[in-house]
Amino acid sequence: MSTLRKPSVYMPNNYRSIQLIRSPSVGLVLSGGGARGLAHIGVLRVLEREGIPVDFLAGTSMGGVIAAGYASGMSSYDLEQETLNVTSKHGMLRMADPGMPNGGFIRGQRVLAYFKRMFGEKTFSELSLPLAVVAVDLKSHQEVVFKEGSVALALRATVSIPGIFMPIEINNRKLVDGGLLNNMPVDLAKRMGSEVVIAVDIGLTNNEGIGQWIGKHRWIPDGIANTLEVLDDSIYALRIVEQENKLRQFPPDVIICPELPKNVNSVIGYNRVEELVAAGESAAEEHLFEINKLLRPRWYWSLSKGIGSR
Numbered sequence: 001m002s003t004l005r006k007p008s009v010y011m012p013n014n015y016r017s018i019q020l021i022r023s024p025s026v027g028l029v030l031s032g033g034g035a036r037g038l039a040h041i042g043v044l045r046v047l048e049r050e051g052i053p054v055d056f057l058a059g060t061s062m063g064g065v066i067a068a069g070y071a072s073g074m075s076s077y078d079l080e081q082e083t084l085n086v087t088s089k090h091g092m093l094r095m096a097d098p099g100m101p102n103g104g105f106i107r108g109q110r111v112l113a114y115f116k117r118m119f120g121e122k123t124f125s126e127l128s129l130p131l132a133v134v135a136v137d138l139k140s141h142q143e144v145v146f147k148e149g150s151v152a153l154a155l156r157a158t159v160s161i162p163g164i165f166m167p168i169e170i171n172n173r174k175l176v177d178g179g180l181l182n183n184m185p186v187d188l189a190k191r192m193g194s195e196v197v198i199a200v201d202i203g204l205t206n207n208e209g210i211g212q213w214i215g216k217h218r219w220i221p222d223g224i225a226n227t228l229e230v231l232d233d234s235i236y237a238l239r240i241v242e243q244e245n246k247l248r249q250f251p252p253d254v255i256i257c258p259e260l261p262k263n264v265n266s267v268i269g270y271n272r273v274e275e276l277v278a279a280g281e282s283a284a285e286e287h288l289f290e291i292n293k294l295l296r297p298r299w300y301w302s303l304s305k306g307i308g309s310r
Contacts, residue, residue: 027056027194030063032179035269037062042280045076064133104166115152134178187250199252258283
């Protein structure tokens, strides 16, 4: 039988080593992807059911929204019910406030109002779990990470799909969807202190059919739908390259990839909540053995001042 051996470590005067046995801290990373992101709820449900704790959360776009809800204390069932409430009776369409030609055909004020109803004036420091949410500054072309300040404003920034939502200005920065540069922020979870990182990749997809969906709205000028389809295809190609580069640099310990319908993308599929949640559950269950193996208690070593030390 193999045994854990105490490593040889240098200890300053008046310090002693403390031997601890505990499970590693867990970071959960939820990728962006619009309606497809509802599968994250199913993954959370399995973690809840199996008693697998989450210590840190990081997310982009819809992944950021789901992560924020969970970090605020909502259960997977609360999140599913909230989604059903929002998507019923054309709730998603009620949040579409026309905004062209100022950077997007949806102004996003109603979306921000919804996030404020959901989270109030809550700041990141008031959440139950540490959370990081990603956006991108169009002026500097830099990734912007929210770990403090207003939760509602951060979410309005991270869901702002270029061309669809108008960017939001925060601290003189024009912010859009973080998925442009970091759709699955594994690096953030690691930097927050996660010892084991579980990432949920709901799959990058271009918004096929977005032109037809947009064209149904009479207030949108002719030609805008086709322009947005071209823009979306370009963004899709960029996101694939960026995500591959990020994953090479910061690979997660576990990556969960739910099988989702191909015709569900950022804007189409919000009426299929139960189906998407079930897909997330099924995918998470397939990785339970792998996750539990990684979370077995380990030896950890730390230094503490000895008796009589100051």
